Amino acid sequence: MKYIFVTGGVVSSLGKGLAAAALGTLLEHRGLKVLMQKFDPYLNVDPGTMSPFQHGEVYVLDDGAETDLDLGHYERFTSGKLSKLNNLTSGQVYETVIKKERRGDYLGSTVQVIPHVTDEIKNRLYESTENTDANVIITEIGGTTGDIEGMPFLEALRQFKDEVGHENVVFVHATLIPYIKAAEELKTKPTQQSVAALRGIGIAPDVLVCRSEFPLDDDVRRKLAMFCNVPVEAVVPFLDIKGTIYEAPLKMYEQKLDQIVCDRLELETDEIDLLDWRNMVDRIVNPTHTVRIAVVGKYIELQDAYKSIYESLTHAGAANDTAVEILRVSSDDIEEKGPEEVLEGIHGILIPGGFGDRGIEGKVKAVQYARENSIPFFGICLGMQIATIEFARNVCGHKKANSTEFNEKTPDPVICILEEQKEVTEKGASMRLGTWETKLKKGSQAQKLYGTTKVNERHRHRYEFNHDYKSEFEKNGLQLVGTSPDGTLGEIVELKDHPFYIGVQFHPEFQSKPTAPHPLFKGFVAASLEARE
Numbered sequence: 001m002k003y004i005f006v007t008g009g010v011v012s013s014l015g016k017g018l019a020a021a022a023l024g025t026l027l028e029h030r031g032l033k034v035l036m037q038k039f040d041p042y043l044n045v046d047p048g049t050m051s052p053f054q055h056g057e058v059y060v061l062d063d064g065a066e067t068d069l070d071l072g073h074y075e076r077f078t079s080g081k082l083s084k085l086n087n088l089t090s091g092q093v094y095e096t097v098i099k100k101e102r103r104g105d106y107l108g109s110t111v112q113v114i115p116h117v118t119d120e121i122k123n124r125l126y127e128s129t130e131n132t133d134a135n136v137i138i139t140e141i142g143g144t145t146g147d148i149e150g151m152p153f154l155e156a157l158r159q160f161k162d163e164v165g166h167e168n169v170v171f172v173h174a175t176l177i178p179y180i181k182a183a184e185e186l187k188t189k190p191t192q193q194s195v196a197a198l199r200g201i202g203i204a205p206d207v208l209v210c211r212s213e214f215p216l217d218d219d220v221r222r223k224l225a226m227f228c229n230v231p232v233e234a235v236v237p238f239l240d241i242k243g244t245i246y247e248a249p250l251k252m253y254e255q256k257l258d259q260i261v262c263d264r265l266e267l268e269t270d271e272i273d274l275l276d277w278r279n280m281v282d283r284i285v286n287p288t289h290t291v292r293i294a295v296v297g298k299y300i301e302l303q304d305a306y307k308s309i310y311e312s313l314t315h316a317g318a319a320n321d322t323a324v325e326i327l328r329v330s331s332d333d334i335e336e337k338g339p340e341e342v343l344e345g346i347h348g349i350l351i352p353g354g355f356g357d358r359g360i361e362g363k364v365k366a367v368q369y370a371r372e373n374s375i376p377f378f379g380i381c382l383g384m385q386i387a388t389i390e391f392a393r394n395v396c397g398h399k400k401a402n403s404t405e406f407n408e409k410t411p412d413p414v415i416c417i418l419e420e421q422k423e424v425t426e427k428g429a430s431m432r433l434g435t436w437e438t439k440l441k442k443g444s445q446a447q448k449l450y451g452t453t454k455v456n457e458r459h460r461h462r463y464e465f466n467h468d469y470k471s472e473f474e475k476n477g478l479q480l481v482g483t484s485p486d487g488t489l490g491e492i493v494e495l496k497d498h499p500f501y502i503g504v505q506f507h508p509e510f511q512s513k514p515t516a517p518h519p520l521f522k523g524f525v526a527a528s529l530e531a532r533e
């Protein structure tokens with residue numbers, strides 16, 4: 001087993017996760033089996049209870065783990081399926097250590113960060129090694145070198161390197177080379193200092209991935225190499241990408257990142273073959289058509305809140321030879337100005353998942369607008385629930401229909417709490433989570449798009465479609481075309497006589513890949529393109 005650790009220096013948000021994922025793509029295209037994972041130093045046990053303002057999207061895995069959005073990058077950039085073992089947080093580490101202490105496992109000792117916390121981190125590393133058939137594990141360490149919370153992780157990695165042998169471990173440090181306008185110069189000092197901090201902990205990076213707005217000239221590279229004690233070729237520039245993030249592996253390949261890492265780890269691999277990846281990038285960058293799709297949400301100003309949705313639209317666009325121009329629409333805006341003004345010139349409307357009652361009425365108006373004007377509509381999780389509420393109110397005449405999430409006393413609870421959720425009191429990891437099977441009705445639009453009658457999709461919700469209203473909805477044209485295998489849970493609704501109107505209780509966006517777009521997203525973009533024409 002070979003281990004690659006990716007740390008970050010100078011600032012956050014410099015694309016460390018993307019660089020790690022790109023390296024994963026390259027190694028996989030050399031025929032290696034790659035597993036990717038992330039260690040997050042924060043004290044939450046998982047990001048499931050964090051606000052999108054704090055954390056962006058919560059990415060859900062097959063096994064129901066609620067994880068960091070970087071795991072979404074990993075699953076999109078490599079073929080590995082990840083599990084709850086692959087997103088370790090300080091919260092999980094301390095939770096385990098404290099449980100052990102209460103049980104008496106450490107009887108007699110004072111429990112300390114070193115060795116008890118660091119041991120626990122190493123245990124988890126070994127555990128992920130044992131539970132995979134991969135031959136390379138790439139582990140990204142969240143946060144920035146120098147953060148207090150990150151220290152135990154770095155110390156654990158230092159020890160780990162001695163245990164498994166230096167020849168089996170590579171440290172990649174992703175860092176920022178800022179451009180100072182007044183001096184017209186790229187500055188290496190912040191990187192020198194962050195590498196010095198790492199070396200102070202006993203970790204000497206082998207490779208520097210240097211995020212910068214401008215190309216690094218030879219002088220800058222030499223200087224970085226000398227002060228940071230790495231070979232010049234291991235100073236890898238990572239410039240801003242203008243086209244699509246999926247170019248990152250190609251850019252990293254030009255800089256020979258994969259070669260440097262393989263040489264250092266003495267890995268014998270196949271010749272790299274990036275043809276499929278290049279073709280995919282080409283389809284994204286040079287499309288023939290364009291469509292405008294509105295994503296109507298509550299956290300629209302945040303780049304990362306609906307990350308997987310935006311990515312899935314890009315994948316589906318490429319599959320349709322189409323650029324998807326995404327108009328991020330705040331539901332509050334629709335409530336204030338009305339859908340006609342805000343959604344003018346739109347070819348498709350998507351409502352993503354969400355929680356809480358703010359912005360609900362604007363979303364209801366957006367669905368009504370899509371339904372009445374035959375504009376393709378795709379509702380995901382909360383989006384599907386909103387579509388149900390809208391239909392109950394405006395077609396079936398239940399003017400006060402609602403979800404009990406937003407109004408517990410509604411006379412028409414068309415969306416209500418899941419039976420299994422009624423007794424739940426703790427917020428963390430307690431929703432209906434992870435992959436569940438959905439049975440599809442033959443001949444429905446969703447079934448035709450999937451091309452099968454059984455699908456597995458990932459879930460994250462507490463509320464569900466209320467079956468008491470099913471026959472009334474169906475009489476009026478809203479069909480329940482997907483359910484759990486026993487028929488009790490509503491999974492997909494579809495409107496008759498509409499170019500595309502599908503609401504799903506699950507999250508298809510967590511399974512779309514650039515090289516394998518999700519069929520529902522693909523169908524939605526195709527319908528939007530048709531609507532445009």
Ligand code: GLN
Pocket residue numbers: 352353354355356380381382383405460461462463464
């Ligand atoms: N808030 C809704 C529920 O809990 C929808 C959840 C979601 O969109 N992920 O059922």
